[in-house]
Amino acid sequence: MRSIFSPSLVLIFVLAAAMVSSAGTITSSSGALTATVDASGAYSLAASSPGWQFSGSLPSPAHEVAVSKGQDAVGSYQQISFTFQDAAHPMNGFIRLYDSNDLVLFSQTVLQASAAPPLPFPNFTTLPHDLFSFSYTDRAFAPPKFELEKNSQPGLLFDRQDNALIISPASHFICSRLVGDGTTQIGSGFYPDLKNIPANFTQQTLVALTHGINHAWDIWGNALTDLQGKKRPANDADIILKYYGYWTDNGAAYWYNYDLAKGYQGTLQAVVDSYRSEKIPLHYLQLDSWWYHKTLTGADGKQQKPKNPKLPEGDWNRYGGTVEYKAHPFVFPKGMEAFHQATGLPFVTHNRWIDPTSPYHERYKISGIAAVDRGFWDEIATYLKDNGVIAYEQDWLVSILANSPELSSTVDLGDAFFDGMANACKAQGLSVQYCMGTPRCFLEGSRYDNLTTIRVSGDRFEARKYHDFLYTSRLAESLGIWPWVDVFKSTEVDNLLLSTLSAGPVGTGDALGKENRDNILKAMRADGVIIKPDVPLTPIDSAYINEAQDADVPLLATTYTNHDGLKIIYGVALARPQSAATTVTIDPAELGCKGPVYLYDYFAGTGQKLDKRSPVSTGLIAPLAYFIASPITRCGIAFLGDADKFVGTGKKRILSLHDDDSHLTAEILLAANEDAVTLKGYAPQAPEVSVQGGHNRPVQYDPATGLFTVTVEPDMSIAPETIDGDATRKITVAFQTK
Secondary structure, eight states, X not given: OOOSSOHHHHHHHHHHHHHEESOEEEEOTTSSEEEEEOTTSEEEEEETTTOOEEEEEOSSOOEEEEEEEEEOSSOEEEEEEEEEEETTEEEEEEEEEESSSSEEEEEEEXXXXXSSOOOOSSEEEEOOSSOEEEEEOSSTTOOEESSOOSSSSOEEEEOTTOEEEEEEESSOTTTEEEESOSSSOEEEEEXXXXXXXXXXXXXXXXXXXXXXXXXXXXXXXHHHHHHHTOOOOOTTSSHHHHBEEEOOSBTBTTTTOOOTTTHHHHHXXXXXXXXXXXXXXXXXXXXXXXXXXXXXXXXXXXXXXXSOTTSOOSTTSOOSOEEEEEEOTTTOTTOHHHHHHHHTOOEEEEEOOXXXXXXXXXXXXXXXXXXXXXXXXXXXXXXXXXXXXXXXEEOOHHHHHHTOTHHHHSSSHHHHHHHHXXXXXXXXXXXXXXXXXXXXXXXXXXXXTTEEEEEOSOSSOOGGGHHXXXXXXXXXXXXXOEEEOOOOOTTOHHHHHHHHHTTSOEEEOOOTTOOOXXXXXXXXXXXXXXXXXXXXXXXXXXXXXHHHTTOOSOEEEEEEXXXXXXXXXXXXXXXXXXXXXXXXXXOTTTTTXXXXXXXXXXTTTEEEEEOTTOOEEEEOOTTEEEEEEEEOOTTSOEEEEETTSSSTTOTTTEEEEEEOSSEEEEEEEEETTOOOEEEEEEOSSOOEEEEESEEEOOOEEETTTTEEEEEEEEOTTSOOEEETTEEEEEEEEEEEOO
């Protein structure tokens, strides 16, 4: 009798059968990680260096254990798949080990509907000894803590040798959370109130296990956004990231406040007119919660008084839930669009929660105080687009989650809230900013291209918030969201510096006539384009280790600009809370410097040449010290860039930088209304300078310090060209040492 199976099909069945066994083991192509599952249900993840092993066990024996290969959005992988029972429910699971980096994806699928969620997986109950823990607190702005918090966020375990493991949910962030104390247990599960799990519900968990704490943050965060399909925004992706703006939120001069003689609209118009007359390049206005209709009922149901009793009463001057998200006629008598036309500026607009008395309840599905109906989001996004708004700020996220229990007790309503917001805004070309977000909100933000910014410190930026800002910026950066420090005054140089180094927005909220133009322009070009580093300012690896051991040393944080391998590092040292440290030791190698550098103290205006193995100690001036480490190039020059800016080599000023054995060449971008820029650097002797597209003034050189400055001027007879959407002038400057 003739067989109905072709020889190739028979071969496929044979290979498939050979892959199924009672146990499976996979090892990454580098040999760094190994994962195993055996018939008893025991599983483990091991790292060859530093010899760590994390082990756990399924709630039942594992069946149909199979090893396979494949590829997903993260990259190629090896995988162990298996079936098991969770209570009375059949389950599928897998452990996926990626070939190109130190990453593991765990997955479990509930095959039948269930009243309760599955047990945590992975759930490691055997862990290495003597590890430190770090996580983010389940509060507004996700403040850091050096212990594990049980919420949907990454948990970090690390040792004194800078080895690190990061674990977090990789899906359903609003209803999932970590479990364990990091000593006897660490795993990924769900909030206890989650119920009614549908059939084929899949939950995933991502683990990074590698050397280097910041390296672990990078590979974990990039993998998570890759899995979600997020396109990570550039640091100039929208107007609030690219340009300087004016803010009216808590801490600003005109938060629920205005000049009584001018009215609210007249006061802000006066600010705009004044800034233009002073040639302060303002590009947008942020309108906080004072502009729309609200009640006196807080998110917790408690009654409040008018926000500013010195001002006229009205539902604009309240601090409760949103009744109608439209401009109040008392604030904007002719409407928001008329104000938009009068100022010629786009807006960033604030919103809060839906009040129980709002008529939105009659038209849309509201869960607790959260809109989970796409129709609501389409309505307000269309209104914003029609009224000159370019970015939507969702505030009070911590209160929305706390007072909308269905968001965490169901598998889909949390996503419906955040999806509706992001997708409706995206359809109208609006970017999104989160404010008062908990760690769950940060992870949820890994899903949205147009979530460009997130608040990382409490209202009104100031020195006591610096510590938390630095650590929480690390979480934001990992997930492809740019950190926003919040409003401050332009007279506060340290606040302005850190806001610029955050690589996120820069915005101030001075009272009329109190602005400091010279300070503002330290952060930007004359056209308002922010000159910023490539990445946010975040703590270096040793900062975690020192703080975990309660070492009384300053916290060191760095960022950089990277010009084709010429990496200029910008660093800040600040005393940790309750620290008595008065000096800071800066080790170039610890900063990532590969060779000799020129270490420049920005505020002192002094520096010294250092070998990469030559740490230096310096005084710590409260609240911070600011230094720049620029590599000594092949021609002997260390370039510091624009002498008048915080980030002198930022790519909106220095378009490119190249070196060879005899020259260092920089392409300089100037705004069309700039007629000169002063460049600074170190050289063993006074350099010779040549300019294309302009000319230079005489080089100023200090032989005692090796520092030089030279002012270069563009040829103003050459018409500006458009670069990145802005009218600019480009000149090329070459430096040569004899």
